[in-house]
Amino acid sequence: MALPVKTPKPILSLDAALDRVVEGDCIERMMSLPPGCADLVFADPPYNLQLKSELRRPDNSQVDAVNDNWDKFASFAEYDKFTRQWLAAVKHVLKDTGALWVIGSYHNIFRVGAALQDLDFWVLNDIIWRKANPMPNFKGTRFTNAHETLIWATKNPEQKYTFNYEAMKALNDDLQMRSDWDIPICSGKERLKKDNGEKVHSTQKPESLLYRVVVASTKPGDVILDPFFGSGTTGAVARKLGRHFIGIERDHEYASAARQRIAAVEPAPDECLQTNKSKRAEPRIPFGWVVERGLLPPGTVLHGTQKRHKAKVRADGTLVCADATGSIHQMGAHVQGAPACNGWTFWQYEQNGKLIPIDVLRQQLRASIS
Amino acid sequence: MALPVKTPKPILSLDAALDRVVEGDCIERMMSLPPGCADLVFADPPYNLQLKSELRRPDNSQVDAVNDNWDKFASFAEYDKFTRQWLAAVKHVLKDTGALWVIGSYHNIFRVGAALQDLDFWVLNDIIWRKANPMPNFKGTRFTNAHETLIWATKNPEQKYTFNYEAMKALNDDLQMRSDWDIPICSGKERLKKDNGEKVHSTQKPESLLYRVVVASTKPGDVILDPFFGSGTTGAVARKLGRHFIGIERDHEYASAARQRIAAVEPAPDECLQTNKSKRAEPRIPFGWVVERGLLPPGTVLHGTQKRHKAKVRADGTLVCADATGSIHQMGAHVQGAPACNGWTFWQYEQNGKLIPIDVLRQQLRASIS
DNA sequence: ACCTCAGATGAATCGTGAA
DNA sequence: CTTCACGATTCATCTGAGG
Numbered sequence: 001m002a003l004p005v006k007t008p009k010p011i012l013s014l015d016a017a018l019d020r021v022v023e024g025d026c027i028e029r030m031m032s033l034p035p036g037c038a039d040l041v042f043a044d045p046p047y048n049l050q051l052k053s054e055l056r057r058p059d060n061s062q063v064d065a066v067n068d069n070w071d072k073f074a075s076f077a078e079y080d081k082f083t084r085q086w087l088a089a090v091k092h093v094l095k096d097t098g099a100l101w102v103i104g105s106y107h108n109i110f111r112v113g114a115a116l117q118d119l120d121f122w123v124l125n126d127i128i129w130r131k132a133n134p135m136p137n138f139k140g141t142r143f144t145n146a147h148e149t150l151i152w153a154t155k156n157p158e159q160k161y162t163f164n165y166e167a168m169k170a171l172n173d174d175l176q177m178r179s180d181w182d183i184p185i186c187s188g189k190e191r192l193k194k195d196n197g198e199k200v201h202s203t204q205k206p207e208s209l210l211y212r213v214v215v216a217s218t219k220p221g222d223v224i225l226d227p228f229f230g231s232g233t234t235g236a237v238a239r240k241l242g243r244h245f246i247g248i249e250r251d252h253e254y255a256s257a258a259r260q261r262i263a264a265v266e267p268a269p270d271e272c273l274q275t276n277k278s279k280r281a282e283p284r285i286p287f288g289w290v291v292e293r294g295l296l297p298p299g300t301v302l303h304g305t306q307k308r309h310k311a312k313v314r315a316d317g318t319l320v321c322a323d324a325t326g327s328i329h330q331m332g333a334h335v336q337g338a339p340a341c342n343g344w345t346f347w348q349y350e351q352n353g354k355l356i357p358i359d360v361l362r363q364q365l366r367a368s369i370s
Numbered sequence: 371m372a373l374p375v376k377t378p379k380p381i382l383s384l385d386a387a388l389d390r391v392v393e394g395d396c397i398e399r400m401m402s403l404p405p406g407c408a409d410l411v412f413a414d415p416p417y418n419l420q421l422k423s424e425l426r427r428p429d430n431s432q433v434d435a436v437n438d439n440w441d442k443f444a445s446f447a448e449y450d451k452f453t454r455q456w457l458a459a460v461k462h463v464l465k466d467t468g469a470l471w472v473i474g475s476y477h478n479i480f481r482v483g484a485a486l487q488d489l490d491f492w493v494l495n496d497i498i499w500r501k502a503n504p505m506p507n508f509k510g511t512r513f514t515n516a517h518e519t520l521i522w523a524t525k526n527p528e529q530k531y532t533f534n535y536e537a538m539k540a541l542n543d544d545l546q547m548r549s550d551w552d553i554p555i556c557s558g559k560e561r562l563k564k565d566n567g568e569k570v571h572s573t574q575k576p577e578s579l580l581y582r583v584v585v586a587s588t589k590p591g592d593v594i595l596d597p598f599f600g601s602g603t604t605g606a607v608a609r610k611l612g613r614h615f616i617g618i619e620r621d622h623e624y625a626s627a628a629r630q631r632i633a634a635v636e637p638a639p640d641e642c643l644q645t646n647k648s649k650r651a652e653p654r655i656p657f658g659w660v661v662e663r664g665l666l667p668p669g670t671v672l673h674g675t676q677k678r679h680k681a682k683v684r685a686d687g688t689l690v691c692a693d694a695t696g697s698i699h700q701m702g703a704h705v706q707g708a709p710a711c712n713g714w715t716f717w718q719y720e721q722n723g724k725l726i727p728i729d730v731l732r733q734q735l736r737a738s739i740s
Numbered sequence: 741a742c743c744t745c746a747g748a749t750g751a752a753t754c755g756t757g758a759a
Numbered sequence: 760c761t762t763c764a765c766g767a768t769t770c771a772t773c774t775g776a777g778g
Binding site: 112141147176 | 482
């Protein structure tokens with residue numbers, strides 16, 4: 001008789017990591033976590049800015065072109081290797097329906113973007129963080145580097161993902177949120193300082209940036225993992241917005257400052273965390289129920305929005321026109337010669353001389369059910 | 371005795387290509403041109419959009435998608451191979467001091483960016499073209515894709531490059547030009563249409579975008595090569611701004627439309643093409659010349675901008691303070707305890723009871739010299 | 741000449757769940 | 760697996776017709 005097969009236990013339990021800052025190498029730590037434990041990963045990886053100095057020797061002479069190519073390739077290759085490793089670990093910790101955000105600049109974002117595409121992540125958008133107050137280009141040699149790029153990608157091309165479309169639209173004066181975000185850099189009281197006045201972290205991200213990321217792509221209670229936790233902006237925003245976080249940071253000073261920062265965060269009250277559901281998420285109501293419940297008696301005449309078309313309601317919830325019968329949607333499409341139609345908003349009934357969309361009746365029914 | 375080595379002659383002479391639209395495969399054609407014949411390459415390669423199905427607006431009208439054959443690639447690997455080939459050909463045609471612009475979207479720009487870094491191009495900026503009027507996301511599934519990305523890179527990391535800093539600043543209300551550019555999409559009368567009203571090209575770029583690229587990174591008389599010429603926006607703007615162009619396009623219809631379009635362009639008069647030289651490019655004026663020419667007699671007392679500091683001008687163009695002597699820059703730094711100082715703007719002289727920066731004298735001298 | 745309004749359209753990786 | 764029915768979803772800009 002065979003012994004029972006023992007699933008190898010992850011070294012790092014979810015309980016030990018949830019809402020905590022774990023110190024250590026992010027690749028090891030992520031691989032130690034149970035698979036599929038995170039709904040979202042937000043990553044702010046190092047930018048690899050060492051390349052330029054490698055192109056000249058210490059005496060300032062130019063490096064031989066062939067050697068230069070090789071050196072440079074080796075250097076990029078090393079960065080690429082690191083990138084592919086942590087991205088693979090991200091795949092491990094993410095749920096199949098999970099998503100990834102990465103932020104970077106032109107130094108590294110092309111390499112990260114290409115690597116994650118190679119690993120079968122599916123890019124949904126690239127987002128431009130337009131800095132309201134960027135550092136000028138002091139030497140006048142290039143354009144002011146006034147933005148950073150974020151990539152939003154799902155773990156798999158075929159899976160669903162969380163996008164709170166209505167919340168983003170509401171945040172943007174009821175217009176669709178665009179791919180360019182105007183957000184100031186992190187400064188003032190938000191910027192963590194040591195006792196001696198030095199910045200705790202050289203690249204602390206603004207909370208408003210993370211706020212938008214979290215509201216857009218997670219639900220309350222979701223788990224957000226940040227493998228390059230730094231000063232803990234991701235954790236602070238997650239706590240504020242009623243999400244869980246897992247922070248991984250290999251520098252003890254950063255980890256310590258982040259813990260202190262997050263402990264001081266006041267979570268928003270639960271009732272403030274709800275966002276408008278999309279209509280797609282609301283329970284489906286067949287038109288037949290409206291007839292069944294007596295909100296619209298059989299025989300009622302419906303009018304198309306353009307007033308050119310008429311149909312009569314039958315007892316089974318289908319409509320009948322001069323030459324066809326079918327659902328409210330099929331008949332709406334039919335009379336317009338359109339490939340598809342939303343019958344709820346197309347058809348109207350008459351009440352006190354006014355035409356009212358039948359969608360009003362659906363809303364009444366929904367309200368009476370819930 | 372060895373026979374003399376014969377340099378293989380380029381099949382396509384510069385004369386045959388200059389200010390013309392050459393039809394054919396861009397990789398072959400570029401490799402056929404003499405090496406180092408172009409100052410700038412502007413490339414708008416296929417984006418590899420990978421569109422899966424038709425898209426309809428909420429009003430059921432169909433979106434006219436980019437489903438051209440030239441945008442279809444079997445895989446990322448194939449796209450990468452194509453990218454590396456045309457980038458290698460760009461290296462061939464570019465002068466060592468030349469530069470490259472590429473435009474793309476998140477579908478391809480990461481791959482192009484990584485490939486050009488691998489080929490030893492040196493990225494100067496990534497530029498965001500913020501579209502004033504992008505197409506909305508009709509299904510409410512993502513953020514409105516409201517921008518495209520351009521990469522500006524030099525052929526070699528160590529070479530100088532053309533950047534008309536002052537012209538860019540002047541274009542931007544005397545503020546440094548940022549890396550995000552607000553420009554509308556190409557529509558209206560600028561958009562080329564066939565007799566039947568169809569678009570000539572599905573992805574025609576706006577002239578204002580190319581205008582900024584050309585003014586920023588070329589000089590009048592420079593040669594700008596565009597390997598994916600399409601409807602010829604690059605050529606039209608080059609001609610308007612007194613630059614030469616080489617257009618390569620494999621589709622005869624596009625090439626033909628581009629020729630017709632460019633022939634109708636009225637070049638701007640020469641005297642309007644001059645941009646403000648950067649201060650660095652202006653002739654350097656030693657402070658001693660100001661003294662030498664009698665614009666400021668030796669012995670004149672200069673005052674620091676904060677009025678706390680004084681220095682006296684000596685005949686050799688150095689300054690003397692209570693405890694030190696040196697150049698206007700050294701003394702400016704010295705009295706402020708600063709590591710460096712621009713003496714031209716720090717020191718002022720008195721005239722009719724007013725304090726005037728000595729930089730005014732430098733400008734007078736420059737004007738009298740040129 | 742000037743205003744208003746309807747209609748068209750743009751580099752787009754654009755839905756979901758039951759049967 | 761595929762197929763099918765349900766039904767959710769758009770913003771800035773330009774053109775041209777009509778008043």
